[in-house]
Amino acid sequence: MESSRCPPEELRIRILSFDELRQRALSAYLESVAVPRSIRRQGRDRVRIMRYVLKCERVFQVVAAELGRIARLPRTTSMHPFYAEIANIASHGRFDEIVARAARGVMIVSKLWKEYRERILSSLTPAEAKRLAREFVGRTLSVARRSLRHAELLREAVKALRQTPCIDTESPLVIVAGMPQVGKSTLISRLSTAKPEISPYPFTTKHVILGHMEVDGHRIQLLDTPGLLDRPNSEMNPIERRAAAALRLLRAVTLFLIDPSRDSYYSIDKQLRVLRNVSEIVGVDNLLVVMNKVDKVDEGRLKSVEELVEEAGFQVKYRISALKGWGLGELVRGVVEELRRRGLLA
């Protein structure tokens, strides 16, 4: 297993649909071809036969090149498990199978071309060469169709991977979890030394942020995991499954943010259910429960929410206001301590 820090570079390709590839192959076939002078000396029929050879060669090259590009994609087994999971969620677990199918396609069309090249070259008449050329193009396109059967899933996977931020698996990571609207991105923006990298993460329709903070000369990454809702793993949509993949597969300290306000977007009850789900994924010991938005909540309310958190089996470790910057120094110190305790920071 490679501990690649980023989605693999080779994924920066656009995958054609079968229709697009067929279009390209057919236009390559229809383009005019120049027959070498040496052949022209052999008479008109040879020239016409040779034209079919050259046209078919172009079709072969277009199809083999496209399938070859897919075949050279890295398999999920060579990716960091997190990126492998992102690829599999988007491709319904078929990423490697689709890549292997393209690799087989390249072999089959190469064999076909070898065979038809000989046969077209040995044609006795241009009419025979034309018939064979058409047969070759038809068979090649049918191999391409089969090879690209699930290409749209692959395209989705490549897109999802490309949009996944480059998480440095060698440097410490803090995952900020919690339901929508609790203040995750506000907190990351607030803590980040540089402007956080905002990418159209596939976790959600909302943009995700990967921030960085410098503490004691260490660069600590902060990752938002939007999309967490209160439902069992079996009912999760791809957005939630990706968030769960980050929690499960990236070594990190997880902050779980709770919005205690009376007008919070999701009830405390729902937030606690998600807290329970998250703790099942990362383990209670790897989780710090943080009460955000304390600037807009009175002490009585805070206390009663904290009691509910305790009844659920957790403890609020920090009270902060991401918006006003309250309590953040203490939170950062706590995070650093926790990273050290977990051996994630020297």
Ligand code: GDP
């Ligand atoms: P996310 O969906 O968890 O990333 O939440 P956002 O960071 O987008 O915040 C949701 C809303 O809560 C925004 O309107 C923020 O301005 C607001 N918000 C975030 N943190 C605080 C806070 O500490 N206090 C108050 N009063 N509002 C906050």
